[in-house]
Amino acid sequence: MIIDAHVYLGSSLFGYAQSLEEILTSMDRLGIDKAILAPVKPRDYHFAPMNELVAAAVKSNADRLMGLCRVDPWQAEGAVAEMRKGFDELGACGLYLDPWEEGFQANDDIVLPLVEQAGQYGKPVAINAGHARVSHPTQIWDLARRFPDVQFVACNGGQINICGLLLFEARRMIEDCPNIAIQTAGTYREDFLEEIASEVGEERVLFASRSPVYDQEFEMTRVRLAHLSDSQKDKLWGSNALAIFEA
Amino acid sequence: MIIDSHTHVDKFGWYDPPETIIRLMDEAGIDKSVIMTYGDAPDVEGSLEYTAEAVEKYPDRLIGYARINPRRGDEAHRLFEKAIEEYGFKGLKLHPVGTLCHPAGPETIEIIRLASRYNAPVLFHCGDEELSLPLQVAQAAEECPEATIILGHMGGYFHWKDAIRVAEAYPNTVLDTSALPYPQAIAQAVERVGSARVLYASDGPGCDPRLEVHKVRLANLAPEDEEAVFHRSIEAILDRVTTHGDRP
Numbered sequence: 001m002i003i004d005a006h007v008y009l010g011s012s013l014f015g016y017a018q019s020l021e022e023i024l025t026s027m028d029r030l031g032i033d034k035a036i037l038a039p040v041k042p043r044d045y046h047f048a049p050m051n052e053l054v055a056a057a058v059k060s061n062a063d064r065l066m067g068l069c070r071v072d073p074w075q076a077e078g079a080v081a082e083m084r085k086g087f088d089e090l091g092a093c094g095l096y097l098d099p100w101e102e103g104f105q106a107n108d109d110i111v112l113p114l115v116e117q118a119g120q121y122g123k124p125v126a127i128n129a130g131h132a133r134v135s136h137p138t139q140i141w142d143l144a145r146r147f148p149d150v151q152f153v154a155c156n157g158g159q160i161n162i163c164g165l166l167l168f169e170a171r172r173m174i175e176d177c178p179n180i181a182i183q184t185a186g187t188y189r190e191d192f193l194e195e196i197a198s199e200v201g202e203e204r205v206l207f208a209s210r211s212p213v214y215d216q217e218f219e220m221t222r223v224r225l226a227h228l229s230d231s232q233k234d235k236l237w238g239s240n241a242l243a244i245f246e247a
Numbered sequence: 248m249i250i251d252s253h254t255h256v257d258k259f260g261w262y263d264p265p266e267t268i269i270r271l272m273d274e275a276g277i278d279k280s281v282i283m284t285y286g287d288a289p290d291v292e293g294s295l296e297y298t299a300e301a302v303e304k305y306p307d308r309l310i311g312y313a314r315i316n317p318r319r320g321d322e323a324h325r326l327f328e329k330a331i332e333e334y335g336f337k338g339l340k341l342h343p344v345g346t347l348c349h350p351a352g353p354e355t356i357e358i359i360r361l362a363s364r365y366n367a368p369v370l371f372h373c374g375d376e377e378l379s380l381p382l383q384v385a386q387a388a389e390e391c392p393e394a395t396i397i398l399g400h401m402g403g404y405f406h407w408k409d410a411i412r413v414a415e416a417y418p419n420t421v422l423d424t425s426a427l428p429y430p431q432a433i434a435q436a437v438e439r440v441g442s443a444r445v446l447y448a449s450d451g452p453g454c455d456p457r458l459e460v461h462k463v464r465l466a467n468l469a470p471e472d473e474e475a476v477f478h479r480s481i482e483a484i485l486d487r488v489t490t491h492g493d494r495p
Contacts, residue, residue: 080466122339135418137405145273162374164453189453214428221461 001238004035004216006126006155006183006208007244009054012040014101018212018219022056023053026216027064033238034063036208036245038096038126039070047071047084049212050132055090066245068096068126074103087121093245099134106135107143115143119150126183129154130166137166141173144180151244152180155210157187157196167192174200181244183208184236185219188207194227202232207240250478251280251456253370253399253425253448256301256309259284259291265301267452269308270385281310281481283340283370283450287316288326295326299334305414309335312370316346319355324361328492334417337488338368340399343378350378351386353430359391366487368395370423373410374403381409395484397446399422414440421484423463425450430465433436433476436466442475443483 017040027035030173039050039055047070054067069086071079095118099106099160106127118125127143130134137158144152158173158180158186159166174180176195181207185208187193197205209219223236251272256265265282272280274371282301284294297312302311313330315323330336339362341348341355348355350371362369371384381402388396401422402410407429414420414436422436436445449459463476 160404161376162400163372163376163379165376188426189450190452190455190458192296215430218430218458218462218465219430222455222458225455225457225461227455229349 001209003238003241003243004032004209004211005153005206006185007035007037007216008043008210008212010050011039013043013045016040016212019189024061024064026211028102029218030217034065036068036093036241038068041101043228048188049192051082051086051090051092055092058091060223066093068094070093070096070098070194071114072102073097073108073114076110078095078236080117083114083117085088085177088163090225092123094126096126098128100128100131104134104179106139111143112146115150119147122211123173124151124153126153127139129158130160130170132166134162136174136246140180141169143178144173148179150179153206153244154180154182154186155208157182158193159203160186160188162186162188166209171196171200174204180204181206181240184223186214188220189225190222193222197232202235202242203234205238206244207236207238211235229247249275249277249447249460250481251277251449252446252457252481253423254280254282254455255284256282256298258297259286261285261453265305265309269305271403271452271456274307275345275460276457277456277460279308279310280331280450280451281312283314284310287314287342287346289319289322291318295330297332299330302334302465312338312340312392314340314342315358315476317341317348317358318346318351320354323358327358327361331367331488332490333493335490338362338370338483340370341453342372342405344372347378350384350392351383353448355387355400356390359387359394363391363394364492366395368397368421370397370475372400372456373398374400375390377406381406381413385413385420387415388413388420392419395419395421397423399423400426400450401436402435403427411436411439414441414444420444421446421480423448424463425459427456430462433466434468435464437466437472437476441467442472443480446481447477
């Protein structure tokens with residue numbers, strides 16, 4: 001089974017866009033069985049309608065889609081209420097935080113109530129990681145150490161520095177925090193993914209494309225060509241995502 | 248025919264002996280690769296010699312670039328001349344994030360001008376970090392119009408649009424496709440600056456050359472453009488390199 005653990009639905013303030021029909025068509029073309037949808041940040045900045053859009057897409061394609069609830073921690077109590085609604089009413093399988101697009105630091109105090117309550121729901125927290133100013137591996141690491149019972153999923157392998165400057169700390173972060181898994185999308189260097197899966201834990205890496213930010217076919221090829229065994233790849237393709245998001 | 252214009256060998260920090268890139272080249276169907284170390288001569292003692300030994304071991308597969316710290320002045324210049332004249336290297340690699348030399352700083356401009364005397368291309372690490380941004384490398388291209396300046400990684404994750412605009416503005420600049428995760432950026436680069444100024448590159452062995460080849464194919468280039476990106480463009484650049492520095 002192939003699960004794309006991160007696909008955006010909607011038309012983003014930041015210029016990228018993807019409709020439900022486009023998502024399903026691409027999944028069919030590429031042989032992807034399931035996808036986990038995350039709402040984009042819309043032009044009006046309001047996440048509530050986007051969370052409902054994702055929930056409606058999941059409801060109409062329950063066998064193929066799951067959905068994350070996205071909130072802006074700067075909305076404080078409003079963000080907590082929106083997250084609770086996502087879990088209580090919309091069937092969200094996890095929380096999505098995007099420090100890069102919402103402009104907060106991943107380990108800021110404003111994030112803590114959200115993570116704490118997501119943990120009380122037993123829901124994982126996916127974070128757009130690897131952006132040096134707001135979601136540096138050390139910041140994700142700091143957050144994950146403070147909430148050892150919460151499962152975190154770091155996008156971009158936790159590091160997207162094309163100089164390799166974050167490779168060392170991203171690995172240390174993953175080694176130190178058993179509650180962090182990483183997504184494959186956009187990661188700098190395939191040997192990083194191979195080493196994490198082979199040397200740190202094959203259950204720690206999830207196939208994800210972050211389409212349409214990244215190219216879904218290209219991101220699949222990243223996993224398909226990885227120098228890993230078939231059984232390791234089976235975990236990356238789907239069973240690791242199921243273990244985290246269907247838990 | 249595929250030539251990978253940006254790969255690495257090293258034994259001083261990250262351990263990547265030449266056999267690693269050769270194995271990945273064989274997997275990917277790559278004929279030749281340009282190699283360089285991760286560290287700078289003379290700061291990393293023996294690094295140029297390590298590259299030279301790799302080329303000597305695989306002369307039909309590997310092409311050497313000299314990675315040098317411009318701040319080392321006359322010593323850096325002597326090492327570059329030796330690399331070209333004695334070792335038969337074909338280019339200069341500069342990594343401003345490592346050396347902290349601004350791409351348009353005086354010491355960098357001096358060694359770029361030396362490389363130009365041999366028609367040797369100058370490959371910059373060009374990504375998202377300060378000192379390596381496309382608009383910083385552009386200042387070197389402007390000061391040295393006679394030089395061939397390659398923007399390695401074509402600006403990285405967040406600056407590829409700047410890299411293409413720099414390439415549009417400066418005809419002496421060239422883009423390499425390595426490591427950035429956007430096939431469509433390659434398509435745009437070819438459309439806007441032409442395939443003669445876009446080079447297939449992987450940044451292997453850390454980045455998988457097979458995946459990097461697939462990325463170029465996903466750009467859906469015209470066959471003649473894809474051929475240029477995969478080998479003709481870098482061949483044209485390397486064919487101009489001389490071993491005797493006879494340009495004024």
